[in-house]
Amino acid sequence: MRRAVAADLSRIVAMLSDDPLGQGRESGLVDATYRNAFESIDRDPSHYLAVADRGGEVIGTLQLSFLPGLARHGMWRAQIEAVRVAREARGEGIGRFMFDWAIDKARAQGCGLVQLTSDAERTGAHEFYDRLGFKPSHVGYKLQL
Template identity: 55%
Template sequence: MAADLPALIALLDDDTLSRGREDPSLPLAASYRAAFAAIERDPNQRLIVAEANGEIVGTMQLSFLPGIAFRGAWRGQIEAVRIATPLRGSGLGTQMIEWAVERCRERGCRMVQLMSMRERTDAHRFYERLGWSKSHYGFKRKLEQEG
């Protein structure tokens, strides 16, 4: 829900590797509201929020991607996984990832994928404990916006 957006942005910013990439100051930038509206309209996008005692303590985005490869297989893609600092190591991340995998099964996805920054070695061990394997190299290219 849109009212959760400030808490989600703050949670994304509460990370040593990505601190400063997000701007949780209020009022939020219009780009956050526009992205939220686009996700909300798209049936292949889900913005997941975990709550405990009325507080947002986790988030991730789950996308369902159609593809021609692998005989027309759908894929699930998990992105922007964050757990509130005090709850890291509590099992919440495991619950969220397994929940997302089940949603992918329900949607008929043949695989689930995610990317993790090279420096996130703790996250890599976490995903490997859950049965994920390092199978590909990822590449990104940032696009500069004009104006």
């Protein structure tokens, strides 16, 4: 696992686009909006865009964000988002490897909780998160702007 660099952006966007939900949300082409978002994430120390790199090939990605809060006695939380494993690397333990890395990073940052959201349609992902020990504890809401 390593911090993503600008040269990884095309591969990351391709992975984000490589499923039915992603195809409807992502353009698949790296444009100024993706580059601007990458630059914002990259310069903010509370956010870490990571890639799983195997021999110079990006085969997975996730975003790890560290969130301060007053609830739970001021506990910091780690938020994991945009998790993807390249189609050709699925079933090889890359997802577990990425989550182990992210959870270790969260502990090192002093976080007391790791949380994530997942689209309701991603039932396979939900089964994976269950196997990792995550519990479906909340109902999430979004307001599209």
